[in-house]
Amino acid sequence: MTRSLTLPAPRGPVSSAVLEALRGGSVPAVEPADPYGDDLQLALHCCYELHYRGFPGVSPDLEWDPALLGLRRDLERTFLAALRAAVPAGDDVDAEVEALLVEPVGPQVRGVSHHLQRAGELWQLREYVTHRSIYHLKEADPQAWVIPRLSGAAKAGLVTVEHDEYGGGRPDHMHAALFADMMRELDLDDTYGAYVDRVPGATLAEVNLMTLCGLHRELRGASVGQFAMVELTSSPGSDRLVRGMRRLGCGPAAIRFYDEHVEADAVHEQVVRRSVLAPLLAAEPELAESVVFGIRASLHLGERLGDHLLGCWERGESSLLP
Amino acid sequence: MPERTHVTLTEEGPALVTGPVEVELPDGERVRSDRPVTALCLCRRSRRYPLCDTSHRTKVRVKEES
Ligand code: FES
Numbered sequence: 350m351t352r353s354l355t356l357p358a359p360r361g362p363v364s365s366a367v368l369e370a371l372r373g374g375s376v377p378a379v380e381p382a383d384p385y386g387d388d389l390q391l392a393l394h395c396c397y398e399l400h401y402r403g404f405p406g407v408s409p410d411l412e413w414d415p416a417l418l419g420l421r422r423d424l425e426r427t428f429l430a431a432l433r434a435a436v437p438a439g440d441d442v443d444a445e446v447e448a449l450l451v452e453p454v455g456p457q458v459r460g461v462s463h464h465l466q467r468a469g470e471l472w473q474l475r476e477y478v479t480h481r482s483i484y485h486l487k488e489a490d491p492q493a494w495v496i497p498r499l500s501g502a503a504k505a506g507l508v509t510v511e512h513d514e515y516g517g518g519r520p521d522h523m524h525a526a527l528f529a530d531m532m533r534e535l536d537l538d539d540t541y542g543a544y545v546d547r548v549p550g551a552t553l554a555e556v557n558l559m560t561l562c563g564l565h566r567e568l569r570g571a572s573v574g575q576f577a578m579v580e581l582t583s584s585p586g587s588d589r590l591v592r593g594m595r596r597l598g599c600g601p602a603a604i605r606f607y608d609e610h611v612e613a614d615a616v617h618e619q620v621v622r623r624s625v626l627a628p629l630l631a632a633e634p635e636l637a638e639s640v641v642f643g644i645r646a647s648l649h650l651g652e653r654l655g656d657h658l659l660g661c662w663e664r665g666e667s668s669l670l671p
Numbered sequence: 672m673p674e675r676t677h678v679t680l681t682e683e684g685p686a687l688v689t690g691p692v693e694v695e696l697p698d699g700e701r702v703r704s705d706r707p708v709t710a711l712c713l714c715r716r717s718r719r720y721p722l723c724d725t726s727h728r729t730k731v732r733v734k735e736e737s
């Protein structure tokens with residue numbers, strides 16, 4: 350987890366332009382690209398990575414390079430406009446939360462964790478973990494951006510959950526560390542960024558949404574909404590993954606990550622609802638629309654990725670890039 | 672005065688207890704939780720009893736492929 354890789358390979362003109370700039374070149378003008386496509390999402394991922402761990406050999410100074418930030422802003426606007434067009438607006442946070450707390454059950458439910466529980470094969474589980482590694486090796490980091498943008502009770506509530514995500518002060522309990530343990534047990538490379546070149550735009554888009562909402566104060570409601578969506582839905586999904594992994598005979602270090610999330614997120618759900626959403630909306634009711642946008646946009650991107658995975662697997666194909 | 676332990680009884684599910692806790696079950700088994708908040712199952716449906724695993728949630732049976 351300490352090593353980190355070289356720059357990813359470009360996937361079109363926009364990501365080429367960003368990678369060119371990261372190598373020290375000037376930022377060329379680029380035409381707008383498909384908002385969810387590989388090219389734009391990789392370009393955005395690379396821009397954002399400067400704010401996280403950076404890339405070896407890339408000047409940390411580029412994090413605040415005006416030309417690169419200008420390009421990033423164009424990409425963000427394109428991405429955001431597509432999301433706003435894709436999800437209906439709303440401001441009834443309670444109704445969104447209620448809906449997330451109803452659990453669809455039965456053999457007909459379509460979903461990645463449902464499939465992995467019932468019939469998934471080990472290669473599919475390993476692919477799933479590979480996709481998830483883009484986020485989980487920096488688990489909780491994108492949401493940490495929102496902390497200074499909150500105040501009072503909502504801030505304290507969010508930090509309570511974040512503290513738990515970061516292992517409650519024990520580095521080996523950090524969820525990112527548990528994820529790396531799982532990757533190693535599944536014979537995957539747990540190097541930060543190792544699989545960026547292998548995952549499609551649909552995977553990068555989910556994480557890019559988190560960073561986008563975290564880095565823009567204007568989107569702080571959406572950041573909390575995205576966080577709430579994950580915390581509210583993770584516990585039952587994690588339970589399905591634990592059962593799938595047991596069925597596949599995975600080892601204890603592999604099972605531990607999702608096993609921990611069954612229990613942790615049953616608590617996080619409660620804290621997010623009572624100690625984050627409730628005080629946030631009491632203090633700033635005008636954020637309701639942004640919160641709903643965060644919930645719906647993250648669900649929308651999650652569904653797109655889920656469709657990609659299940660579609661590939663139904664055809665017996667890999668969901669990863671070659 | 673020691674600080675009081677805060678317990679929240681939720682409408683739909685668990686009791687939320689602040690601070691590290693040790694729960695003793697009728698058979699003498701002790702379950703520890705060091706989280707800042709622990710959710711204790713009151714619905715008795717949890718597969719991780721005495722800890723809540725969200726099994727208290729309303730379930731809807733899906734008839735056709737969703
Ligand atoms: S109260 Fe949540 S599972 Fe029983």
Ligand SMILES: [Fe+2]
Binds near residue numbers: 488514524610
């Ligand atoms: Fe976590």
Ligand SMILES: [Fe+2]
Binds near residue numbers: 510514613614617
């Ligand atoms: Fe969590």
